Amino acid sequence: MLVLIGCSKENLVGIKSSNKGSVALKINNTNTPSDVQVISAFMSRENYDTLKTSIEINNDSLNVLSFKEIAVGSWHLLVEAKNSAGKIIYSGETDVTIIEDQTINIYLTLTPTGSGTGNINIFIEWGSSWEDYRNNPVFDKNSSPTNPYGVAYSAVIYDNNMYKMWYTNLYTGAETDIAYSESVDGINWKNTVSPVLSKGQPGSWDDFKVAIAGIIKNNQQYEMYYIGIQGQYDEWSVGLAIS
Numbered sequence: 103m104l105v106l107i108g109c110s111k112e113n114l115v116g117i118k119s120s121n122k123g124s125v126a127l128k129i130n131n132t133n134t135p136s137d138v139q140v141i142s143a144f145m146s147r148e149n150y151d152t153l154k155t156s157i158e159i160n161n162d163s164l165n166v167l168s169f170k171e172i173a174v175g176s177w178h179l180l181v182e183a184k185n186s187a188g189k190i191i192y193s194g195e196t197d198v199t200i201i202e203d204q205t206i207n208i209y210l211t212l213t214p215t216g217s218g219t220g221n222i223n224i225f226i227e228w229g230s231s232w233e234d235y236r237n238n239p240v241f242d243k244n245s246s247p248t249n250p251y252g253v254a255y256s257a258v259i260y261d262n263n264m265y266k267m268w269y270t271n272l273y274t275g276a277e278t279d280i281a282y283s284e285s286v287d288g289i290n291w292k293n294t295v296s297p298v299l300s301k302g303q304p305g306s307w308d309d310f311k312v313a314i315a316g317i318i319k320n321n322q323q324y325e326m327y328y329i330g331i332q333g334q335y336d337e338w339s340v341g342l343a344i345s
Contacts, residue, residue, distance in 0.1 A: 123200040127167040137185045144180040174200045240289045248296045257317045270313040278311040
């Protein structure tokens with residue numbers, strides 16, 4: 103089950119004060135199991151009352167649950183799907199951070215609460231399609247401090263509760279370099295540094311341009327694989343940089 107969660111002053115339910123947000127849970131009924139009749143959501147936080155909302159699944163293609171005026175900060179979300187007898191047959195939970203004036207998307211998979219024979223738990227995901235984020239692009243040339251002609255070829259990892267993106271700046275004359283940016287939600291990016299890797303010295307294998315290919319974190323070391331080109335019309339190769 104795909105559950106989208108948004109918190110914003112411009113969401114389905116508004117924010118009435120500067121330190122509160124709202125959450126909308128959208129359930130797409132096109133792939134909801136037929137035995138699911140009621141979906142309930144609970145938001146809990148230490149020193150706060152637990153919030154609860156429920157909805158009965160109907161024939162509409164989209165059902166929406168909402169919480170109004172939630173204090174900003176970290177909450178725990180629990181979603182339960184019940185059958186006609188009131189038995190919980192699917193559930194899922196995650197932590198949610200309510201951020202003022204920002205919108206977040208969280209994709210939550212509800213898994214069956216029962217188990218099969220022996221000691222095997224059965225986990226099921228519903229649906230496999232992709233949908234474009236409605237506020238694309240999330241990062242463009244205006245986000246880069248070096249005013250490039252464009253940006254492309256990004257590689258993103260999630261590390262220490264933060265999205266970290268390495269991307270390629272494109273300049274006039276087809277030259278490039280590699281830059282870096284950070285985000286807490288994968289949508290709003292800041293602390294952008296450019297460049298973090300430039301083309302090589304004249305005569306080197308990557309003296310014309312470099313472009314990000316992929317990056318991994320190995321213990322406390324970052325390993326970047328990148329494309330390098332020697333001369334505008336020469337061959338492309340893959341290099342490794344370590345930080």
